[in-house]
Amino acid sequence: MRADARPPAARRNPLMPARQDRRLVRTGDHWLHLPNPCGVPAEICARDDVPLEHAAVDEALALLETARTLERLAEATPGYDGPEPRIARVALTPDFHKGAGIPIGTVLETEHALLPQAVGNDVNCGMRLEVTSLRADRVRPRLDALERRLRHLSFEGGRRIALTPVQREALLRDGLPGLLLADGAPWQGVHSEDADDALDRMHAPGFPAATAEAFADWVGSAGGASHDSVIGGIGGGDHFAAGNRFFLSLTMRAGLAAECGGVDARLLYDAPHNLFWQDGDRVVHRKGATPAGGHEAMAGGPYAMWGEPVIVPGSMGAASFVLRGHGDPRTLASACHGAGRRVPRGASARGSDAELDAFLREFRVVTPLDHRDPVVARRSDVMAAWRRDLKQEAPWAYKDIGPVVSSLHGGGVAAPVAELRPLLTVKG
Structure with a gap:
């Protein structure tokens, strides 16, 4: 890891379009505008050396047509006299690429509307970054043994993480705090920083509390009580995914401790993707994107002076980057969640x-x-x-991560803080 990291230069990718899509209008070194018939403000943060698929632009334009669908739904709903649902803004991150109906790397702001497809099936896919007391030169000589240990822990039944029905329900209903505080939890008091962090985030303004309880009053007041099951399902997925990352971190800690001796580890940040963030009647949907709040969003927390930690992983074998968010309004305070796929x-x-x-x-x-x-x-x-x-x-x-991170930096979205080089990847 090194501070004030500079991303590497780009490589030419022969499988991506050599020319910019004619439907995009470049407005600066790091920004493009996507004109659309609905007149929704839509921008892409990407340098000219970041490849952008034509098929992804097709998908983005189809998504923007949803603005008209929302208008027609409001007009066709008998007795509906509430505020007009609308898409207020769309931002596309540098890892923007074709998805399943909605491009990966889409940030969508709506008013008086929820679009579940703008979250997708892999609810709260995310990144968890932990810092340990180990140095790379201590781990490298033990990589053979660590590889065997992690295979056993991850795939051969070595984890021995068993949840009771009460604990499973606590996880789905109340998330990681509920699980950590559930009766009979064997890890009570062992990793208190995880409980403290999760509880702090649960009650912090803007936390993605996509649960039926958190949204019930708001959805009901908008005449959408029938959507409670959708919101509850997303909430359960949110909680399960956060718990899954927690267990993955326990697995890695156990493997390192077994092969490298005593290890001190702490959570730096857990960054979610693929969720709703609700603020009054305004909802920000992030599909393949992560929050990148600035000082105000982090007020009262350990990152208030720096901005929100942004974790941008590279592909297997490539560098990853930690950045600090600027809360940029053009991207709805969002950044990319990786380098982005470039080949199907x-x-x-x-x-x-x-x-x-x-x-x-x-x-x-x-x-x-x-x-x-x-x-x-x-x-x-x-x-x-x-x-x-x-x-x-x-x-x-995958795309080269250098131009992707440089786009975020040059576009005023987030500033690089550290570059992380991998020693090993565990792939399920």
Whole structure:
């Protein structure tokens, strides 16, 4: 990790469009405007060396047509005399790419409306960053043993994390605080910083409390009480995902402690994606995007002087970056959640075997399958399936992270603080 990190320069990607989409209008070195028939303000934060798919622009324009759909729904609803639902603004982050109906990297602000598809199925997909007392030179000599340990913990039943029905319900209903405080929880008092952080965030202004309880009054007053089940489902997904990241961190802590000796670890930040953020009648939807609030959003907390931590992971083997948010209104105080896919999964799976082999010689990926096991290596069918799966997440499948982070920096969205270089990746 190094402070005041500078992202690397871009590589030319032959699989992406060489020219900017003609429907986009560049308004500055780091910004483009997307004109649309509905007149919704829509901007993209991206330098000219960040590839943008034509198909993703198609999806963004189709999404903007939802503004007309909201108008027609209000007109066609018998007895509805409430405020007009509308899309107020759309921002697209540098990792913008085609999704399933709505582009990944979309930030959408609505008034008097909720759009569940603008959250998607993978509710509260997110990043959790922990800082340990270990130095890289202490871990490197133990990577072989750590790889075996993490495979056992992650995929071979070594975690031994068992939840009672009461604890599972507490997690889904009340999130991580409910789980940590539930009767019989074996980790009570062990990781108090996680409970404190989760409780603080639960009660902080602007926290994505996408639960039926938190939204019931607001949804009901807008005549949308029938949406409670949708909101409750998103809330349950939100809570489950936060708990899942917590357990993943416990697994990593256990593996490091077993192979590297005593380890002190603390949570730096847990950054959610794919949620609603509600403020009165205004709702910000982030699909494949993460909050990047400034000083005001962090007031009263440990990051008040810096801005919200923004975690932008690279692909397997590539650098990741930690930034501090500026609360930029053009992006609705949001940043990207990664480098962004540049090659579809199907095309990635047909990538070069030679490139994959070269990557695996230089970098460690812990998967359920140990490809170095001679018994496994003799199964050509198993190895072929394993290689296809790994290629879908290989470095060539993603954009270069350098121009993506530089776009955030130059566009005034977030400033780089540290660059993180990976030693090992665990991939399910």
